[in-house]
Amino acid sequence: MSEAAVLNRVRPGFYLDSVALMRHSQAVAALPGVETAAMMIGSESNKGIMEDAGLLADEGRGAEPNDLIIAVRAESAETGEAALTEAEALLDRPAAAGGEAGAWNPKSLETALETLAGANLALISVPGEFAADEARKALAKGLHVMIFSDNVTIEDERALKEEARRRGLLVMGPDCGTAIIGGVPLAFANEVPRGAIGLVSASGTGLQEVSCLIARGGKGVSHGIGVGGRDLGDKVGGLMTLMAIDALDADARTKHIVVISKPPSDAVAKTVLARVAESPKTFTICFLGLDTIDLPENAVLAPTLEAAAAEALGNPLSELSPDEEAKAAEKAKGMDVGRRWIRALFAGGTMCAETQVIFRAAGQNILSNVPIPGALPLGDAIAGHSAIDLGADEYTVGRPHPMIEPAVRNDELEVALAEPDAAVILLDMVIGHGAHADPAGDLADVLKGAKSGGPVVIASVTGTEDDPQVYSEQIVKLRMAGVMVAPSNARATALALAIVGHLA
Amino acid sequence: MDVNEFLESDVRVVNIGLESFARELGERGVPTVHVVWAPRAANARIRDLLAKLGS
Amino acid sequence: MRERIEKANQQALERMFAAEPVLVDVRPAGEAMAGLEDRMVLHAGPPIAWERMCGPLRGAIAGAAVFEGWADDLEAAADLAASGAIAFHPNHHFDAVGPMTGITTRSMPVMVVENRTFGNRAYCTLNEGLGKVMRFGGNDTEVLDRLRWLADALGPALAKALAVAGGLPLKGIVARGLSMGDEMHQRNVACTSLFLREISPALARAAGDPKSLASVLEFIADNDQFFLNIAMALGKAITDPVRGIEGSTIVTAMSRNGTDFGIRVSGTGDDWFTAPVEMPNGLYFPGYTEEDANPDMGDSTIVETVGLGGFAMAAAPAVAGFVGAGSAADAANYTHTMYEITAGRNPDWTLPSLDFAGAPTGIDIRKVLETGIAPTINTGIAHREPGVGQVGAGIVKAPMACFVRALEAFAAAMGVT
Numbered sequence: 001m002s003e004a005a006v007l008n009r010v011r012p013g014f015y016l017d018s019v020a021l022m023r024h025s026q027a028v029a030a031l032p033g034v035e036t037a038a039m040m041i042g043s044e045s046n047k048g049i050m051e052d053a054g055l056l057a058d059e060g061r062g063a064e065p066n067d068l069i070i071a072v073r074a075e076s077a078e079t080g081e082a083a084l085t086e087a088e089a090l091l092d093r094p095a096a097a098g099g100e101a102g103a104w105n106p107k108s109l110e111t112a113l114e115t116l117a118g119a120n121l122a123l124i125s126v127p128g129e130f131a132a133d134e135a136r137k138a139l140a141k142g143l144h145v146m147i148f149s150d151n152v153t154i155e156d157e158r159a160l161k162e163e164a165r166r167r168g169l170l171v172m173g174p175d176c177g178t179a180i181i182g183g184v185p186l187a188f189a190n191e192v193p194r195g196a197i198g199l200v201s202a203s204g205t206g207l208q209e210v211s212c213l214i215a216r217g218g219k220g221v222s223h224g225i226g227v228g229g230r231d232l233g234d235k236v237g238g239l240m241t242l243m244a245i246d247a248l249d250a251d252a253r254t255k256h257i258v259v260i261s262k263p264p265s266d267a268v269a270k271t272v273l274a275r276v277a278e279s280p281k282t283f284t285i286c287f288l289g290l291d292t293i294d295l296p297e298n299a300v301l302a303p304t305l306e307a308a309a310a311e312a313l314g315n316p317l318s319e320l321s322p323d324e325e326a327k328a329a330e331k332a333k334g335m336d337v338g339r340r341w342i343r344a345l346f347a348g349g350t351m352c353a354e355t356q357v358i359f360r361a362a363g364q365n366i367l368s369n370v371p372i373p374g375a376l377p378l379g380d381a382i383a384g385h386s387a388i389d390l391g392a393d394e395y396t397v398g399r400p401h402p403m404i405e406p407a408v409r410n411d412e413l414e415v416a417l418a419e420p421d422a423a424v425i426l427l428d429m430v431i432g433h434g435a436h437a438d439p440a441g442d443l444a445d446v447l448k449g450a451k452s453g454g455p456v457v458i459a460s461v462t463g464t465e466d467d468p469q470v471y472s473e474q475i476v477k478l479r480m481a482g483v484m485v486a487p488s489n490a491r492a493t494a495l496a497l498a499i500v501g502h503l504a
Numbered sequence: 505m506d507v508n509e510f511l512e513s514d515v516r517v518v519n520i521g522l523e524s525f526a527r528e529l530g531e532r533g534v535p536t537v538h539v540v541w542a543p544r545a546a547n548a549r550i551r552d553l554l555a556k557l558g559s
Numbered sequence: 560m561r562e563r564i565e566k567a568n569q570q571a572l573e574r575m576f577a578a579e580p581v582l583v584d585v586r587p588a589g590e591a592m593a594g595l596e597d598r599m600v601l602h603a604g605p606p607i608a609w610e611r612m613c614g615p616l617r618g619a620i621a622g623a624a625v626f627e628g629w630a631d632d633l634e635a636a637a638d639l640a641a642s643g644a645i646a647f648h649p650n651h652h653f654d655a656v657g658p659m660t661g662i663t664t665r666s667m668p669v670m671v672v673e674n675r676t677f678g679n680r681a682y683c684t685l686n687e688g689l690g691k692v693m694r695f696g697g698n699d700t701e702v703l704d705r706l707r708w709l710a711d712a713l714g715p716a717l718a719k720a721l722a723v724a725g726g727l728p729l730k731g732i733v734a735r736g737l738s739m740g741d742e743m744h745q746r747n748v749a750c751t752s753l754f755l756r757e758i759s760p761a762l763a764r765a766a767g768d769p770k771s772l773a774s775v776l777e778f779i780a781d782n783d784q785f786f787l788n789i790a791m792a793l794g795k796a797i798t799d800p801v802r803g804i805e806g807s808t809i810v811t812a813m814s815r816n817g818t819d820f821g822i823r824v825s826g827t828g829d830d831w832f833t834a835p836v837e838m839p840n841g842l843y844f845p846g847y848t849e850e851d852a853n854p855d856m857g858d859s860t861i862v863e864t865v866g867l868g869g870f871a872m873a874a875a876p877a878v879a880g881f882v883g884a885g886s887a888a889d890a891a892n893y894t895h896t897m898y899e900i901t902a903g904r905n906p907d908w909t910l911p912s913l914d915f916a917g918a919p920t921g922i923d924i925r926k927v928l929e930t931g932i933a934p935t936i937n938t939g940i941a942h943r944e945p946g947v948g949q950v951g952a953g954i955v956k957a958p959m960a961c962f963v964r965a966l967e968a969f970a971a972a973m974g975v976t
Contacts, residue, residue, distance in 0.1 A: 015542040019522050041543070066543045104888070104895045105540045108930050111899050112518045116537035120510055123529075125521030126541050134520050134541070143518065144510050148525075168506045184515045184534055187525060223511050247507040433528060542931065550963055553970045554929055557808070558561025 004035055006073050007080040008060035009088070014068040015041065016091070018127065021068075024090045025398040026407070031086060033079030034072055038398025039087065042067040043129045045151045053397040065129055071398075109137050123186060124173075125149055131174060132156035139163055139171070147173030147228070148187050154235045157228070161239040170247075171240055173228040177204025177434075180211060180224035188403060190432035191466035195220020196255035197312050198248035200241055202229050205348030206260045206288070206305055208430060208462050213309030213488055215464045216471070222254040223247075232264035238272050245272075249279050256282050258312050260305070262353065262372075263287040273299070284311040288350070289357040289372055303361070305354050306490035318487075320494050327484070328495055331456045332502030335423060339455060340503055342366075342496045343416040344387040344426035345409050347402040347439075348462065351428040351489040352389040358493045359385065369394065383421075385500075388412060403430045406442045413446055422455040423503060424496040428489055431463035431474060440474040444481035456499060458484045460492040560973070564925075567806035571825050572903040572921045574804075575865065578797040579675040582789060583726040585685070585717040587710065589665030592653050592682055596665070598629060600640075601650045603661025603858040604816025605831040609640055609647065613817035615696025615853050618945020619660035620645070622698025626706055627664050633698055651812055651823075654799060655682040656791045656858035659694035659941055660817070667706065668714030672729065672792035674800060681795035685709050685717075686788040688781065689949065694857075696945035716775045719765035720758055727757055729793045730907060733867070736786075737918070738911050742875040743790040744859060744868030745937040745952055750786035755779050787859065794861035803828045808969060809902060810922040813864050813934065813957055817856040817941075822961045824924055827968050834960035839940050841953010853943040855955045860936050866905050866920035869935035869954060870897040873910045874918075878937060887912060893935055894919060900926040900934065924969065927962045 016024075021039040028037035038055050040046040042063025050056040055071040063069045070087045074080035106112040113119055122138035124131050128151025135145045145164070152160075152174035164171040172179050178201070179186045183194045190208055192215035201207035204226055211221050225247070227240040241259065248254045257279070264272065264287065276283050277296035285299050286308035295301055302308035310317045320328070346352035352370060359366040360374045367386040369378045378386060388395075390402040390409045402409040409427075416425050429439045436442065440461070447457065459478055463471045478485050486492035505513065517536040519526035526538035588595055595601065600620050602612075609617070617637065624636035624645065639645060650657050657663050662684075669682040687705055691697040721727060732753045739749035759776065766772035779785050798811045807825035814821050821831040836855040843849065862868040872879055872893035879890035891912055897919040898904075904917030922934055933956035940951040970976065 017522050017541075019524055104892045105538045106899065107540045107542075107896065107932060108899050108926075109518065109520070109539060111895075112520075112537045112539045114898075116516060116518065116535060119516045119518045119535075119537065120505060120513060121515055122518045122520060123525055125519075125525060127543075130541075130543060138518070138520075142505070144507070148521065170507055170510070181515050182511055182513070184532075186515070186517075186529075243507065247511060250508050251511055433532075434525075550928055550966060553966055553975065554925055556560065556975045557925055557966075557970060557973070558564055 004073050004075060005077040005080045006055060006057050006071070007077065007084055008057040009070045009084045010042065010059055010063045011068040011070065011088075011091070013066050014091070015066070016068070019400070022398060022400045024087065027090060028072060028083050028087045031083050033075045034083045035074060037072040037083060037087065039068060039070050040398060041065060041127055042069050043127055045128060049393055049397050052394065055397065109134070109141060113141060120144060121146060121181070123148065128152050128174070132160060135160050135171065136163070139167055139169055142167070142169070144170040145172065146176055146179055146186060146226070147171065148176060149173070150175040154230060154233075157230060158236050158239075161236060165239060165243060170225065170243060172226045176226035176228045178207045178224065179226045180221055182223065185433050188430075188432065188434035189224070190215070190462070190464050192464055193220035194222065194253070196222060196253060198222045198251065198254035198257045199224040200227060200244040200248065200257065200259045201225070202227050202231050202241070202261035203350040205430060205462070206350035208432060209305045209348070209351060209489060210258060210260060210286075210309045210312070212462050212464050213306065214312055216487075217309065217313040217315060219313055222251060232261045232268050232272065234265050234268060238264065238268050241272055242275055245275055245279065249281060254281065256284070256312055258284040258286065258308050260286045260308060261288070263290045269293065284308050288353055289360065304357055304490045305350065306488045318491065320491065320498060324495055325498060328498035329502050331484070332499050335456070335503065336453060338421050339423040340500060341383070341421055342385040342424045342426055342500055343419070343422050343455070344385070344493070344496070345412050345416065346387065346389050346428050347391060347406075347409060348428050348430050349389045349391050351462070352387050354489055355387050355426065355493045358490060359497070362497055364497065403435050406436055406439055410442070410446050417450045417454050419455070424499050425455050425457045426492055426496045427457065427459040429459050429461040429463070429474060429478070431461060431469040431471070432467045435469070438469060440477035440481070443483070444477055447481045447483070456484060457482065458486060458492045458496050460486045460489045462489070560975070563806045564808055567804050567826065568809050568902045568921065568923060571801045571804050571807045571809040574677070574800045575797055575920060576906060577676050578730075578800070580672050580729045580793040580796045581675055581726040582670060582721060582729055582792070583673045584671040584721055585668050585714045586671060587665065587714070588663050588667050588669045588682065588684070591669050591671055592655060595653055595663070598644060599646045599648065599664070601648050601653055601655060601657065601661070601663040602816060603657050603659065603856060604649060604814045605819050605821030605833050606649055607647070607816045607818055611818050613853055613856070614943055614945045615856065615941050616660050616817050618696035618698050619662045619693045622693055622702060623662045623664045625698070626703050627666055649814070650858055651814060653682070654680060654795065656795045656861050657684055657694070658686070658788060658791065658859045659857040659939065660696055661858045662693055666710055668710050670717075670789060670792050672789070672796040673726070674796040677800040679796060679799050681792045681799060683788045683792035683795070685713060686782060686785045688778070689784070691946065691948050695941040695948040697948055698946055712771060713775055713778060716762060716766065716771065717758070720761035723765045724758065724761040727754075729789065732757070733790065733793070734908050737871060737874040737908055740875050740877060742868055742871040742878055742937065744787065744862045745878040745939075746875050747786040747790065748783040750790065751779065751783055754786050754789065790867065791859055791861050794865045794867070797865050798861065801825050806973065808924045810864055810924060813860040813936070814858045815855045815860065817854055820855065820958050820961055822957065822965055824965045824969060827965065827972055830968060832961045832965040832968065834958035834964070837955055837958055839938050839953040839955040841940060841951050843940070843951035844949070847942070847950035851942050851950050853941040855938060856941055857938065859938065860957075863934055863936050864922065866901070866908060866918035869893060869937045870901070870920075871908070871910060871918045872935070872937070873912050876912075896932060897935060899930050900932050924962045924965050928959075928966055931959075933957045933959055
């Protein structure tokens with residue numbers, strides 16, 4: 001490691017979409033003698049990410065947003081150079097062009113609008129630095145906007161949303177991974193039946209988990225409007241949350257509205273709840289982790305995603321079944337002495353937060369790379385339960401998000417499986433559009449190689465029967481692989497806590 | 505169209521960025537047009553002039 | 560500001576679409592073109608001094624000097640040109656255009672295309688055919704002899720025929736050519752055939768003897784690209800009335816001299832915005848490679864300026880094959896892409912393979928810079944040594960730097976900083 005060579009090469013004026021770049025990065029990283037590799041366009045944020053990952057050399061530092069940086073860390077300068085050359089060869093290979101040779105696509109929004117009459121939504125997933133510009137143009141053309149991109153400045157976000165409000169248009173996001181509009185799942189979303197429950201969510205995976213729990217609970221969703229993780233922050237002040245509530249309020253199909261976010265500031269909470277109070281409809285408010293707040297009469301509070309879904313469904317909040325309790329006790333009994341920690345490895349960031357909320361409520365300490373208030377930041381020095389969000393930047397430099405490609409998580413999973421004091425490994429399996437084609441099958445392959453007598457693996461699946469991966473088929477694969485399957489992330493967390501509770 | 509009209513309409517998507525989104529939406533029968541996007545070659549000064557000249 | 564520019568551009572488009580170009584005459588350039596004097600050579604592209612000219616351009620100038628009798632041989636001609644005794648000007652400054660080197664001198668016959676809507680006239684020399692020709696820098700006896708025949712036989716024969724016919728309207732020929740696989744830059748076989756069909760009866764009526772008639776018919780029939788020069792004069796006749804519309808960002812000329820690529824924009828009048836030419840990308844005739852190629856050259860880009868050539872590639876799948884793209888869909892994609900940078904669609908010139916969509920017309924420099932898409936130009940490729948001739952054909956991009964400079968000047972003209 002100490003002799004590793006970090007090499008960069010810069011290609012001026014070269015652009016490829018980030019998914020394609022990540023595919024190439026993976027191929028280069030897999031070359032012999034290469035520790036890690038990344039290909040990213042030279043925006044400031046990307047350079048920061050690569051710097052943090054120890055992948056940036058002087059050449060890359062000088063790159064501009066129109067340039068592509070190819071970076072490798074290799075065991076020697078020689079293997080590094082060879083990898084760079086291979087990387088360039090990959091870039092130069094003619095693209096398969098989506099399998100449709102000769103298919104034409106417009107290069108500007110104007111031409112796109114001539115091509116598709118009546119377009120009403122721009123789905124924007126360009127690098128963050130450029131996303132606001134594209135969004136502004138789309139708004140000017142009267143389109144509603146969903147910004148999948150992250151790294152949009154908060155000032156731009158505020159300005160875009162103010163502009164959108166003036167025009168009576170929605171801006172979903174930035175960093176909005178999920179939306180369901182009129183029954184159509186967009187970006188990372190699930191096939192849920194249409195129904196009377198409207199969702200407004202600052203979190204993509206939160207929207208996925210709640211909409212899937214609603215679907216599996218036998219009800220449906222009118223619309224799921226993602227507003228982006230910062231919408232309820234002080235700087236944006238809930239601009240889109242308020243517009244989304246207005247829209248769902250006026251929407252005849254919607255009878256009940258669920259609002260999902262991490263806890264906002266008092267001021268924003270007040271504004272939002274004041275708007276809720278004006279509505280003739282009933283609300284479930286899930287400010288994740290918050291279990292007391294003054295609510296208007298037409299609203300109830302749900303501290304977890306599972307609780308939010310249960311409220312929306314009109315079901316009592318479920319507890320572990322006697323059967324599950326018994327299983328937990330049995331698992332604990334068979335476990336080697338010394339195993340005591342829960343290793344929660346998440347693809348979904350909000351599931352990671354929900355698990356921490358449940359730990360906190362149970363009086364258990366937990367370490368996380370994205371700690372909620374009350375949880376501890378992850379550090380090598382402290383032993384304890386841990387919850388890792390593998391979608392965080394430090395894990396996804398030049399690599400696909402774990403929801404798309406489980407490789408990132410599998411690395412950590414292998415470590416946890418080999419850890420002598422790991423008692424439970426807790427996982428979320430997010431399926432649906434945009435997600436990996438078979439995460440359960442992939443997990444089964446990893447577990448096949450695990451030694452017996454290792455930690456118990458518990459998973460929940462965020463998905464529905466109508467998703468391309470099929471919820472029940474994923475469950476069967478998990479069970480066949482010896483995984484304990486829980487009906488929600490919250491129940492999976494409770495089950496994990498029950499097991500370690502029996503160990504004491 | 506206003507938000508409620510939008511929610512009542514069929515979604516028709518202009519996809520700007522990741523091609524996989526367009527492909528996937530298209531396969532599901534959602535009317536989608538994919539924009540082949542790349543960062544502008546023009547520098548900041550030219551972008552500024554373009555904005556002022558109403559482009 | 561936006562509305563002002565849109566309005567000006569709309570006016571530019573209207574003028575282009577309203578044009579009625581008619582081939583009315585063929586006459587010696589010195590008679591037809593005002594100001595074209597002795598010891599004056601017109602060339603393709605923006606202005607350029609002898610010192611910066613590429614090999615083929617110098618070779619062609621030397622040949623023209625011998626042809627005009629200003630020098631006895633090529634060596635003396637080159638010395639004369641270098642001495643400053645010959646004045647060089649762009650064709651564009653004389654309402655003219657010329658392919659590749661684009662050499663025009665007094666004694667050369669030029670076709671006269673009149674835009675009957677606006678009354679302006681545009682000029683272009685006659686196409687010399689393939690092989691060793693002056694437009695590719697050729698200058699030997701064979702080349703000069705052919706030029707003499709063009710001046711003495713073909714030019715007068717065509718002039719008489721056009722007089723008999725009362726002029727030949729060109730817009731319809733182009734429209735039909737587009738539906739027959741021509742894009743009027745790289746491929747002119749349909750339009751040449753249509754032209755020959757239209758002019759033959761008049762040629763026969765005006766001809767003196769069958770033998771000279773036969774040689775005229777044979778020359779045109781043997782040259783698939785004969786119509787290119789007519790299309791160029793037509794392009795020039797269409798774009799000239801578009802010059803100098805205040806507030807218009809529409810390109811009125813694109814042209815190359817083998818060293819510089821230059822564009823003119825309506826709203827900035829007759830100023831040239833130049834940048835170094837790029838190398839064409841294409842296929843080479845057997846025995847030649849890109850090592851042999853001269854950088855991009857010629858006024859023929861006037862056809863792209865009016866929506867033909869690379870802009871109308873969808874009409875000519877056969878040409879797409881020539882430039883490395885194989886399928887009809889690839890050809891259509893070139894045209895689709897040009898819609899991104901143009902202000903309108905020609906209502907008369909439609910493209911059958913695109914459901915009769917109009918050819919993309921009126922390059923807007925703002926759109927070029929906004930999208931980063933450079934105009935696509937179909938072009939022949941000359942050998943870098945004078946006298947060898949054409950070695951291939953392909954496509955070339957107009958350099959972005961021209962458009963950057965044009966926009967800066969345009970903004971200044973509009974008082975925008």
